[in-house]
Amino acid sequence: MRRAVALLAAVLLLAISGACGGNGAEPGAPRGVALVLDFVPNAAHAGIYAAQRRGYYREAGIEATIRAPGESTDAPKLLAAGRAEFAILDIHDLGIARERGLEVVGTMPIVQRPLAAILAPRDGPVRSPRDLEGRTVGVTGLPSDEAVVDSEIEADGGDPERVERVTIGFDAVSSLAAGRVAAATGFWNAEGTALRSRGIPVRIFALDRYGAPPYPELVLAASATTIARDPGLVEAMVAATGRGYELAFRRPARALDDLLAANPGLDRADQAAQLHALRPVLRPAPFDRGVLAEWAAWDLDHGLLQRPLDVDAAFPLRP
Numbered sequence: 001m002r003r004a005v006a007l008l009a010a011v012l013l014l015a016i017s018g019a020c021g022g023n024g025a026e027p028g029a030p031r032g033v034a035l036v037l038d039f040v041p042n043a044a045h046a047g048i049y050a051a052q053r054r055g056y057y058r059e060a061g062i063e064a065t066i067r068a069p070g071e072s073t074d075a076p077k078l079l080a081a082g083r084a085e086f087a088i089l090d091i092h093d094l095g096i097a098r099e100r101g102l103e104v105v106g107t108m109p110i111v112q113r114p115l116a117a118i119l120a121p122r123d124g125p126v127r128s129p130r131d132l133e134g135r136t137v138g139v140t141g142l143p144s145d146e147a148v149v150d151s152e153i154e155a156d157g158g159d160p161e162r163v164e165r166v167t168i169g170f171d172a173v174s175s176l177a178a179g180r181v182a183a184a185t186g187f188w189n190a191e192g193t194a195l196r197s198r199g200i201p202v203r204i205f206a207l208d209r210y211g212a213p214p215y216p217e218l219v220l221a222a223s224a225t226t227i228a229r230d231p232g233l234v235e236a237m238v239a240a241t242g243r244g245y246e247l248a249f250r251r252p253a254r255a256l257d258d259l260l261a262a263n264p265g266l267d268r269a270d271q272a273a274q275l276h277a278l279r280p281v282l283r284p285a286p287f288d289r290g291v292l293a294e295w296a297a298w299d300l301d302h303g304l305l306q307r308p309l310d311v312d313a314a315f316p317l318r319p
Contacts, residue, residue, distance in 0.1 A: 051244030130158030155211030
């Protein structure tokens, strides 16, 4: 296992340094692997589709099949069962999966900052999170939304108990547009962009500005078994995926083309706007061990985790 960790660390540093040349693939047919996404394909996955379409995976000796999950809990289970080699996981889902005994491991960050936020119309009364005292905030009903609301209002000096929470599902855009709530939880890259595209000026209170550490929202994950049995495969996947995200950062229009070529049903204007918003947090960078420890403590403090997480086991790469 020490050898696998050392190899992964070396290749991650290579990938993030922008070393996009060279071909580490062994002679012979590419190794087929399944990569399960965290959600339906969208701009956050542009680097993955760039790596696939431009041959980065193939050059690394990999034939990647990209799959969307049936539900958010699918990917950790598929990894643990050996039915997929890799997955993109929300970092909270990775922590919860490990707490439930699934030995899934983060191998590299994909989105470098939290995407969660509280959104409020710019012309409304909510100018900071504490202004929600005595007002309604729309939430999806997921526990992570409660953590977002509590964290932001506490960090802004307010009292979360004085905020009325209304479950609106994933209907933040229309709920805010219709004025049914004073604010709503959502993703600044998705709902925030959608509101602006509809001509609705919005205030965005990003989670890592109000109480949460700047943790990576999405990570590329594998099972501990895959890392132990085939560290070379994991090395290659990390390096090729890093190349794809370096392209998404440096040449977003090309990565957008790659995303849409694989998913022609997506709206180009919507995905272009999302990719523009995401671009600063897509450039590959190593895990920050201190930030991961702060994130684990934040999740524990807000009830997303029930016991302390072994960060070294969950993210066995040196920063």
